[in-house]
Amino acid sequence: MQISVTRRASLLAFAGAGVAAASPAWAQTTRRLPAGVERDRQSILAMAGDYRVRFNFDETVPFVSDYTPREPTSSGGYESVRVVEDRGDFIMLQHMLVAEHEGQTFIIKHWRQDWTYQPRTVLVYDRLNYWALESVPSAERRGAWSQTVWQTDDSPRYGGVGQWNYDAGRTIWNSGPTARPLARRDAIRNPPYNRYNSINRHALTPTGWVHEQDNEKIGTRDGQQVAIVHEDGVNTYDRFSEYPVAAADAYWNDTKEYWAGVRTAWDDAIARRRGVWVEEEPQNGAITGPVLMGLADQIHAGDMQTQPALIEAQATITTATSAA
Numbered sequence: 001m002q003i004s005v006t007r008r009a010s011l012l013a014f015a016g017a018g019v020a021a022a023s024p025a026w027a028q029t030t031r032r033l034p035a036g037v038e039r040d041r042q043s044i045l046a047m048a049g050d051y052r053v054r055f056n057f058d059e060t061v062p063f064v065s066d067y068t069p070r071e072p073t074s075s076g077g078y079e080s081v082r083v084v085e086d087r088g089d090f091i092m093l094q095h096m097l098v099a100e101h102e103g104q105t106f107i108i109k110h111w112r113q114d115w116t117y118q119p120r121t122v123l124v125y126d127r128l129n130y131w132a133l134e135s136v137p138s139a140e141r142r143g144a145w146s147q148t149v150w151q152t153d154d155s156p157r158y159g160g161v162g163q164w165n166y167d168a169g170r171t172i173w174n175s176g177p178t179a180r181p182l183a184r185r186d187a188i189r190n191p192p193y194n195r196y197n198s199i200n201r202h203a204l205t206p207t208g209w210v211h212e213q214d215n216e217k218i219g220t221r222d223g224q225q226v227a228i229v230h231e232d233g234v235n236t237y238d239r240f241s242e243y244p245v246a247a248a249d250a251y252w253n254d255t256k257e258y259w260a261g262v263r264t265a266w267d268d269a270i271a272r273r274r275g276v277w278v279e280e281e282p283q284n285g286a287i288t289g290p291v292l293m294g295l296a297d298q299i300h301a302g303d304m305q306t307q308p309a310l311i312e313a314q315a316t317i318t319t320a321t322s323a324a
Contacts, residue, residue: 037089039166040117043164046171046204047237048082048093049081050240051080051208052077054075054235055075056072057231057233058073058232059231060231061229061230064221064226078098078099079097080098081096090115091114091115094112095112096251098245100244107248107250108152108293109296111150111152112150114150115147119141119144119145121133122134123156123270123275124160128195130275130277133274143163144162145161145164145173147160147161147200151289152289154262156276159178160177171204173202175199177198179196179198182282188282191219193219194220195218197218210236210237211237212232212233213231215231215232215233254300258310259296261310261313262317265313269318287320288317291312291313292313296309
């Protein structure tokens, strides 16, 4: 079933966007790793599974006199997280949002997280419409993992570097300060800030895992970048499978070849210039979203074959990234 742009946006808004072991269907041969690195790898893989999710955001402290924090927001839904690649020192996790509305089940390919051990580069949000591939200093990458997050259409969102830590019985990863474009929940409101400066934490819990965000919301005043307000984000993933999990897996089986080609097209665009320019858009994150997501919906519905869809997707990415 193809999902309209309007319906997709409404379902993402409902969800806030956003079985612990990986299914063998997605497992891949891995390199032998030192014990400490293998522990990190298992911590990342533990985020795969099926979950009830809650997305909670609370603007807490304003830093300018003329801004009043918005009311806290809370939303949720169901997500299936699958291991797409596991090479030991590189792991790719794909999230799929599952929503039910008026007796119908809708699957939306949600965000993707890529993890790289001791990365030499990381793709970071540099400025409006532009992401840069930056080198990671040797001291910073030693023993560290980068997390690169991609939007629903596999266009870039943000990247950061940090260490897994196991002190006090916790299993937790903390990023360094990470620039990010606005999420849909803020972008559609035309707020006085235009980006986040964030610290991200991923921690395993007895029932699943949690993604915590310390977000400083940054705006431009008199030509200067200014912190407008601080926001706490707490996104919880609690193991739960009493929803149409099979529908998520069916969608992924139907479209995974297409999305692999889309990822390659984005990787090629990034490699050409050690970064990528693509216009941001409040509803979908990038202007490529409606076309790339719509093509996947058509493949899943049986209305289009993978290869013609890929040709159109590649042309869309080429056109969208050729400016600047």
